[in-house]
Amino acid sequence: MSTPQPPMPQTAAPNWQAAPGSSYPSYTSPIPVVRTHLGHALASEWTKIRSVRSTMWTLGVFVLLVVxxxxxxxxxxxxxxxxxxxxKENPLSFGFFGLLLGSMCIITLGVLTTASEYGTGMIRTTVTACPSRGRVLVAKSIVFFAVAFVVTLGSAxxxxxxxxxxxxxxxxxxxxxxxxxxxISLxxxxxxxxxxxxxSIIRHSAGAITIMIGVLLAPLVIALFMFSESLQDLQQALFEYSIPNQLSVFYSQSLSNSGPSGxxxxxxxxxxxxxxxxGAYALLEKRDV
Structure with missing residues (x-):
């Protein structure tokens, strides 16, 4: 027969007591907490645009073409x-040809500044860091405009x-x-x-670049093949308001005899x-990232 075991001694239940609040001093973070503003977004976008290789390549090719x-x-x-x-010639006008080709580099960089973040998913990180989407778009626009203007002005x-x-x-x-x-730089x-x-509207790099190249060249190319007399007015309008003609106006040598001047x-x-x-600002506030 087995020997009965003595009962185990029972321990008293712990008496948990809430510590008085005065025994826990308030915590102060060593990291300063400040309210974010547009300056922080500008600093972030400047870091992005100067640290990616596409910026150096596109601007480098732009300067090479223009100069x-x-x-x-x-x-x-x-x-x-x-x-x-x-x-009787304006010697400045011979810079037109390089700027016309270089405009494709500026277009490409402009598209990549926004659309590339949607392709890589970086836009989610950007919006998490700065929930104000409108502020992000404004910061990107200011930084890009300043970079494009300074580089174009120096080259021109x-x-x-x-x-x-x-x-x-x-x-x-x-x-x-x-x-x-x-x-011309502006x-x-x-x-x-x-x-x-x-x-920002298309959210696709290749698609947006294609659209902008079409805006740059399509009106002038289409106008060249309008031989019908019934299309004379449309042909003239396409010539006058095409981007190449508007660029030439800055050198006082418009490709057409009428249209924009000065x-x-x-x-x-x-x-x-x-x-x-x-339109982009309104869409940005409504669509998911």
Whole structure:
């Protein structure tokens, strides 16, 4: 028979008592907590745009096209022009060809600034860090516009100074200097900003770039094949308001005899970009990321 085991001694139930509040001092984080504002979003977007390789590549190719083609055209003309044949020409106008090709680089960078984040999923991190979507779009726009304007102005000014020194042409007026450097730089930056907004609306890099290349070249190409007399008015409008013609207006050599003149192309691009920005802002607040 088994020997019965003595009963185990029972321990008293613990008497849990809530500690008085005064025994736990309040915790203060060593990390300063500040209210976020647009400046923080600008700093974030500046870090992004200068740290990705696509920015360096696109801007590098842009400068190469604008400066390389601008100087090459001027050198070619200077070497083959007869004496006095350029006396009435604006020497700044020969920078047009490089800027026209370089605009595709500005368009590409503008689209990638927004659309690439949707492709990689980075936009979720961006919106988590800054829940105000409108602030994100404004910050991206300001940073991109500043970068595009400064790079374009530096490139256009370099080509302008070189062309004036290389060509035996008349001295440009102050208005021509202003339009051929500052005006064209503002226009190019707005064109890139329009691409950025389209990228935010489409949310697909290849699709948005295709749309913007079409906006750049399609009106002029379509107008070239309108031979019917019934389409004369439409053909003329496409010529006048195409982006290549608007670029040429800044050099006082419009491709058409009518249409925008003076600073009109800048106001047209500003109005179109503002309307597209308003649409992108409204969509950004309604759609999921």
């Amino acid at each position: 390389g083609i601008g100087l090459s055209v001027a050198a070619l003309i200077a070497g083959n022009a007869s004496e006095g044949s350029l006396s 000014l370099l080509v302008a100074l070189a062309d004036v020194s290389m060509l035996d042409a008349r001295e440009p007026s102050g208005q021509e200097w202003l339009k051929g450097t500052l005006g 226009y190019m930056a707005l064109l890139g900003l329009l691409s950025l907004v389209v990228g 600073w009109d192309p800048l106001w047209i691009m500003l109005g179109v970009t503002a309307a597209a920005f308003a």
